[in-house]
Amino acid sequence: MIKEFLEQTRERVLGGTYRTFYSSPLVVGSASGCTITDVEGAEYLDAYNNVPVIGHSSPEIAEAVNRQLLRANTHTRYLDRPVIDYADQLVSVFPDRLESVVFACSGSEANDLALRVAAHAAGRDGVIVTRHAYHGTTRSVAEISPSLVGLDEIGEHVEAIDVPGWDEPEFDAQFAAAIRQGGIRLERRGHPCGAVVLDSALTSDGIVQPRSLVATVEAIHKLGAMYIADEVQSGFGRTGSAWGFERLHVVPDLVTLGKPMANGMPMSAVIGPRDVFAAFGESQRYFNTFAGTAASAAAAGVVLSALESGALTERARSGGARLTAQLAEIIGESEVPARVRHNGLMLGVDFLDRSESNTARRRASFIVEELYRERVLVSTTGPCANVVKLRPPLTISDEELDSIARGFGVALQRLEIAERSHGE
Numbered sequence: 502m503i504k505e506f507l508e509q510t511r512e513r514v515l516g517g518t519y520r521t522f523y524s525s526p527l528v529v530g531s532a533s534g535c536t537i538t539d540v541e542g543a544e545y546l547d548a549y550n551n552v553p554v555i556g557h558s559s560p561e562i563a564e565a566v567n568r569q570l571l572r573a574n575t576h577t578r579y580l581d582r583p584v585i586d587y588a589d590q591l592v593s594v595f596p597d598r599l600e601s602v603v604f605a606c607s608g609s610e611a612n613d614l615a616l617r618v619a620a621h622a623a624g625r626d627g628v629i630v631t632r633h634a635y636h637g638t639t640r641s642v643a644e645i646s647p648s649l650v651g652l653d654e655i656g657e658h659v660e661a662i663d664v665p666g667w668d669e670p671e672f673d674a675q676f677a678a679a680i681r682q683g684g685i686r687l688e689r690r691g692h693p694c695g696a697v698v699l700d701s702a703l704t705s706d707g708i709v710q711p712r713s714l715v716a717t718v719e720a721i722h723k724l725g726a727m728y729i730a731d732e733v734q735s736g737f738g739r740t741g742s743a744w745g746f747e748r749l750h751v752v753p754d755l756v757t758l759g760k761p762m763a764n765g766m767p768m769s770a771v772i773g774p775r776d777v778f779a780a781f782g783e784s785q786r787y788f789n790t791f792a793g794t795a796a797s798a799a800a801a802g803v804v805l806s807a808l809e810s811g812a813l814t815e816r817a818r819s820g821g822a823r824l825t826a827q828l829a830e831i832i833g834e835s836e837v838p839a840r841v842r843h844n845g846l847m848l849g850v851d852f853l854d855r856s857e858s859n860t861a862r863r864r865a866s867f868i869v870e871e872l873y874r875e876r877v878l879v880s881t882t883g884p885c886a887n888v889v890k891l892r893p894p895l896t897i898s899d900e901e902l903d904s905i906a907r908g909f910g911v912a913l914q915r916l917e918i919a920e921r922s923h924g925e
């Protein structure tokens with residue numbers, strides 16, 4: 502009843518840009534820890550959402566935000582201690598060169614600003630991204646997001662390069678070569694490369710964990726471009742390190758943060774060298790009304806303290822290994838060709854089969870629906886939505902991880918039965 506009412510009202514009042522998940526959308530009643538409870542009381546394990554990194558409805562976050570809302574919640578045109586203290590604490594978790602922060606409200610805004618700063622610093626507007634990159638929704642960021650707008654709609658000044666195969670031993674060398682070639686193509690089009698933007702977990706390219714990007718970053722710098730690490734997905738412990746770039750053995754010129762930064766409060770940031778921001782700031786101001794408020798900084802401080810305690814990275818490492826081992830065992834016993842990869846607690850189950858991409862896509866979306874029936878929330882990603890993506894909160898218990906694996910086993914069995922009955 503309530504579902505139909507909400508669907509109809511939504512249809513009438515919300516712009517037609519939104520998509521809900523699932524054939525029958527979830528109606529949220531409440532959420533706590535790793536669980537979302539629907540209005541009828543059914544409990545779902547949230548393995549989709551990497552925003553509530555320390556769990557849904559965290560009392561600590563609620564109290565920290567509430568305290569600031571009842572004290573003062575203004576903007577960065579005044580001096581306000583919680584915001585400055587948080588900025589100080591945040592930059593201390595980055596390598597030395599990444600010493601200053603500019604706040605924004607979403608991952609898209611952070612990437613938009615990083616592009617502007619890089620174009621200003623490099624004096625060039627060309628941008629290289631990966632073939633299935635997603636970096637957000639503002640106009641300039643949509644232009645560098647082929648997975649959003651399609652390869653035909655990316656900007657004239659944008660080159661989308663192939664990511665080498667996830668199991669390619671020469672990954673870094675091949676990626677570096679692709680960067681060099683992309684740079685030449687941009688130069689020929691009159692847009693020399695000023696920035697290369699890379700999601701450190703290559704999430705929308707199918708969740709890939711290169712062993713190193715040292716040669717790739719050398720190639721970026723040889724082009725005279727800045728390396729922007731998009732840590733919106735991979736930041737704050739998700740990969741088992743504080744930042745995804747650490748696992749790639751490189752230091753970016755600029756880093757963008759978002760999603761889990763304030764556990765659901767709208768907060769994002771660009772981290773970079775002081776002189777680069779200062780030079781940009783001399784010619785262009787950047788003020789973002791809702792960015793860097795005390796309430797958001799208070800929430801972000803709770804997340805950052807959890808990160809600094811080592812709890813998030815430890816859980817990403819041990820939980821990621823546990824769930825990966827269980828899923829690999831289930832897949833190993835199945836007739837369906839699949840492979841599980843993981844970056845800490847960001848897992849991708851790849852239904853391979855690039856030659857028959859529709860089969861892989863259909864299998865991945867079948868699993869997403871069946872896991873929903875098993876009360877586990879996940880989604881798809883990858884070149885042709887062929888990868889099931891799992892990103893639970895980094896406070897998830899072993900028992901909850903085991904439930905995800907159990908649900909996955911049931912979903913995969915149902916897929917086998919369905920395919921056998923269709924004679925595939």
Ligand code: PMP
Nearest residue numbers: 607608609635636637700733734
């Ligand atoms: N970068 C990456 C890698 C993302 O995954 C996203 C969001 N899915 C964004 C940027 C954009 O973030 P937001 O939705 O907060 O604008």
